[in-house]
Amino acid sequence: MLQLNVKNETARLRAVVLGTATSNGPTPTLEEAYDPKSLEHIKAGTYPVERDMVNEMEAFNKVFQKYDVKVFRPEIIQDYNQIFTRDIGFVIDDKFIKANILPDRDRELDAIHEVLDQINPQNIISAPEEVHFEGGDVMLWNDYVFIGTYKRPDYKSHITARTNKEGVEFIRDLFPNKKVLSFDLVKSKVEPRDNALHLDCCFQPVGLDKAIIYKGGFYDEAEYSELVKIFGMENLFHIEREEMYHMFSNVFSISPDVVVSEKNFTRLNQWLRNNNFTVEEIPYAEIAKQEGLLRCSTLPLIRD
Template sequence: MTEVFVQSEFAPLRVVVLARSEVSIPANARDSADTRFLAEDSFVLNPVGQDMRDGAPERQAAWERERDAFREVLERHGVRVLRPRLLTGQEKTEAGDDGYANFFARDPFFTVGDQVVESSMRFRHRRREVLPMREIMLTEVYPAECGYVAVPAPEIPEPDDPALGPGPFLEGGDVLVLDRHVFVGSSGLASNALGARWLAKYLAPYGYTVELVRLHERILHLDCALGLVRDGLLVACEEALLDGVPEVLRDWERIGTDFDSATRLATNGLPLSPDVYVTDPEFSFLGDQIRRRGVKVEYVDFAITRSLGGSFRCSTQPLLRTS
């Protein structure tokens, strides 16, 4: 039986869900203020209004190879890798003009301690993203001695509401775990204060403190601005953190990055343990500094994944991270 427990962002990774590579970017995405977190060339590189598999088959194949290379690194370090199923034809049809996504396992659910939480996604094309995860819930989570809940469904917004309603919105990319302290990011693009409030209420009986972290409006999730490498060491873009690094982390050693690098996912590497960290060769300037502090750095080219707005942490969701 799978044990389910996430102690922290850098506790040894033992069981993880690795995302599939499926997306149909909504046809109106180019004109939406909600895509302000993406690089300028994202809509040039990636097809809009159709499945990547149909619109750019060679790019689709290269994208899948990126994920395969990452999987090889995970398994070489002893991590058990789970994969969600692919979207069904009916799920794609039901999505209609909203488009669909099955490409970042971090966001549709998350794990805090022994509590597994299905998210409440803000973007319409991602709201069905949890469905391919449900088979993993059946085989791994239901049999485990852990909690399993879902955030309340978001309210239906008015057609002209740019906020897409009051939510609650709560997404895994915004949730960082440090023992009994949980950080929840909020930029206006994903998780919001009501989502953080719900999580604080839910986790309080288990002894957790939830802290809201305000983000720059061009940052999608907290893990695009802040990463915990090991105890006492973090990477951060301070320009993206409107109130600075959270108080409980201010005595940690800090490796900084500029705002442009943050929007290209510089802080979205993945610790496999306090001794091993995965990042993109694009960010070797960070990798070199991390390596000089005694952490082994593994590099995987994740350029296509990053062009879609996420990287290594976004592509994974741990079920077991414990010493």
């Protein structure tokens, strides 16, 4: 059995589900695009090809092997995008919570049955249909759970709005001892530079007391200020609009002092090194074209 344990974003990682880019399928049509960044690259003819994405994910996998992390991979579904395992579920403490995601992505959960079969069924939680959340919006920080959401009345018509207020309340009821804070995110169906698809597109903790943040990703400055209060302005690395577009906040921590980052994130990687992090740089710019990066490709199961 797997003894699930995840309490924050940075404790030493022991087991993880890493997505796969194998048999990723043809380039989507414009109508099939789920997000404005994919749309941009489909239109420009620069949408990533499978071979490049497989190589990028293999580079990520090698880092996990280097740090002796147990890696599970999904079963391959023919011609299907299974890169972003973060969307399909997440672990809080010892509970695996199945995400209520875009309906045509249910098959991705079936593809990790090897993992689910090793979890005590009492610890696998499903939410009612009207409750929406995806793992990219759910961020753990010890006593806190930070949740990205979208509170506008046009929620239903926004394909980029992935977590609703019912999702926030569901987590709050499930974990009454945690402080659950929700953040109204800026969304756009057409401009990826103004679309915080998930909370990890504009915020993520690193180390024991630091975080990467994009102020423009938050509708409400008061909610942004709550994070400043929790972490302290001096511990925040503020990213610019273009850096948010390239997904600077979507790195991934293997431990409090080891961060996997994209090799082109020069300014961020320098800041991390200046703050005594080991930075494992890998190429991930092709996968980034689908508006997801390193955190999106992982589903942590066990952290110390």
